[in-house]
Amino acid sequence: MARRTMSVLPQWSSRIFSVELDGAPFYFSTQEKHRGEEVPRVFRKIPNYGRCYSLLVCSSDRIRRAKFYGKLKDKLLRDLPPECHLSPMFSFLPNVKDSVLKGYFLNDNSVSSSPTERLLRDLIQRDPVLVCSYLRGEGGQLWTQHLWSHADSQTMEMSKDYYVVPSKAPEYHPSTLNIINSDVFYSFEEAYEVLKQCGDIIPESKSVLELLASRAEARSKPDFPVIVIEGLDATGKTTLTESLRDTLGACLLRSPPQCLSPMRARFDREPPLIRRAFYALGNYITADQIGQEGMKRPVIVDRFWHSTAAYAIATAVSGAVCNLPAEDSEVYHWPSDLLQPSLVVLLTLDPEERKRRLRNRAQGETKEEQELDHNKLFRLKVEKAYQRIRGPACVTVDASPSTDQVLQEVLLLIRGKCHL
Numbered sequence: 204m205a206r207r208t209m210s211v212l213p214q215w216s217s218r219i220f221s222v223e224l225d226g227a228p229f230y231f232s233t234q235e236k237h238r239g240e241e242v243p244r245v246f247r248k249i250p251n252y253g254r255c256y257s258l259l260v261c262s263s264d265r266i267r268r269a270k271f272y273g274k275l276k277d278k279l280l281r282d283l284p285p286e287c288h289l290s291p292m293f294s295f296l297p298n299v300k301d302s303v304l305k306g307y308f309l310n311d312n313s314v315s316s317s318p319t320e321r322l323l324r325d326l327i328q329r330d331p332v333l334v335c336s337y338l339r340g341e342g343g344q345l346w347t348q349h350l351w352s353h354a355d356s357q358t359m360e361m362s363k364d365y366y367v368v369p370s371k372a373p374e375y376h377p378s379t380l381n382i383i384n385s386d387v388f389y390s391f392e393e394a395y396e397v398l399k400q401c402g403d404i405i406p407e408s409k410s411v412l413e414l415l416a417s418r419a420e421a422r423s424k425p426d427f428p429v430i431v432i433e434g435l436d437a438t439g440k441t442t443l444t445e446s447l448r449d450t451l452g453a454c455l456l457r458s459p460p461q462c463l464s465p466m467r468a469r470f471d472r473e474p475p476l477i478r479r480a481f482y483a484l485g486n487y488i489t490a491d492q493i494g495q496e497g498m499k500r501p502v503i504v505d506r507f508w509h510s511t512a513a514y515a516i517a518t519a520v521s522g523a524v525c526n527l528p529a530e531d532s533e534v535y536h537w538p539s540d541l542l543q544p545s546l547v548v549l550l551t552l553d554p555e556e557r558k559r560r561l562r563n564r565a566q567g568e569t570k571e572e573q574e575l576d577h578n579k580l581f582r583l584k585v586e587k588a589y590q591r592i593r594g595p596a597c598v599t600v601d602a603s604p605s606t607d608q609v610l611q612e613v614l615l616l617i618r619g620k621c622h623l
């Protein structure tokens with residue numbers, strides 16, 4: 204049991220810890236000897252009576268890890284004393300892919316430590332989580348990190364204390380390190396494997412796998428052009444794709460495809476690993492439909508891989524837009540085994556006009572408005588990610604003119620690029 208925990212702690216003392224306060228990361232690391240460094244800023248903010256803990260989700264089973272991380276916050280908010288404050292936290296090896304452990308930093312300002320510590324002890328006995336407590340030295344000038352051992356642990360190293368010291372920001376924001384094959388999938392096999400592993404816990408996975416089992420053999424490139432229309436909600440995709448279908452005598456498809464509609468709500472409730480694998484597989488089913496229809500007539504597609512990748516990246520990357528992977532990152536590469544459209548059009552809209560269209564569509568309801576304002580940063584990250592995806596890259600079209608003007612502009616692009 205103790206070995207199991209140690210095996211998921213590669214290079215514990217080389218790890219950096221990052222605590223997100225109001226969206227900004229505060230970094231610290233640990234070392235055996237104190238060399239006079241100052242106390243990391245995140246600890247300087249802790250009131251004298253406050254106690255701190257970190258909880259990091261840690262299991263070699265990625266499905267269990269993802270499911271538990273999804274539930275952990277709700278559990279903590281429900282069961283901890285109200286004087287506890289939670290902040291998102293990462294532990295990672297600087298710039299090393301797939302090294303991130305996710306969790307929470309807990310600042311407990313309640314009178315007694317007992318209820319919180321009882322809950323944390325209970326967690327490490329039952330769940331895939333590592334707990335550290337942070338102990339204040341005399342005068343609050345030093346803090347040490349103490350990794351709690353499991354009840355059955357015999358390993359001395361587990362109970363060694365380390366001094367916490369400030370650390371520089373790494374070159375790559377930690378939330379970008381685990382994107383590949385956890386949030387974005389670059390082959391059919393990688394996404395398929397996730398749903399296969401979920402078969403026992405999510406019955407709907409079996410239905411998706413059955414649909415995939417009847418996939419047609421890979422076809423040659425379609426004879427007719429394949430045009431994908433992308434954009435945020437209410438930018439006019441449905442309006443434009445239907446007009447293009449009618450004008451070009453094309454087939455209109457969407458991703459996720461109709462056959463996945465009954466399962467979609469279930470996967471939308473799952474953590475990103477599972478949810479994103481579902482959408483990734485939806486693109487392969489749509490690609491098969493494109494392959495068939497594209498032999499007979501042009502094909503218009505409402506959302507495809509750009510949406511899958513852009514939303515996944517924007518959700519995975521916390522904080523500011525500048526935390527996104529750099530423009531030349533492999534994260535933005537098109538999957539090598541997925542059909543490439545002839546043209547991808549990205550509809551963009553001024554946020555105020557988008558809000559107006561959402562409001563009209565929702566007949567005066569204002570909930571979406573609040574949601575949009577709240578998610579401004581998220582919106583900016585989705586748009587930036589859309590624009591960085593390559594192979595094919597998207598062509599941006601301003602969707603604010605009239606429906607007919609937008610249609611004419613896109614038809615011009617299609618005729619220029621696809622010789623229709």
Ligand SMILES: Nc1ncnc2c1ncn2[C@@H]1O[C@H](COP(=O)(O)OP(=O)(O)OP(=O)(O)O)[C@@H](O)[C@H]1O
Nearest residue numbers: 435436437438439440441442560564604605606609
């Ligand atoms: N060019 C336009 N000018 C003004 N209104 C438009 C234009 N295009 C679409 N609309 C209106 O904006 C609203 C949203 O359009 P639409 O449903 O086509 O967007 P969408 O991108 O498909 O949204 P979603 O992704 O949420 O389904 C609709 O009420 C539609 O009539």
Ligand SMILES: Nc1ccn([C@H]2C[C@H](O)[C@@H](COP(=O)(O)O)O2)c(=O)n1
Nearest residue numbers: 436458459482506507508510511514
């Ligand atoms: N190919 C696709 C299509 C959609 N998604 C995800 C991304 C958003 O979370 C949501 C948007 O879809 P809509 O509400 O416009 O139907 O679905 C995706 O990941 N891949």
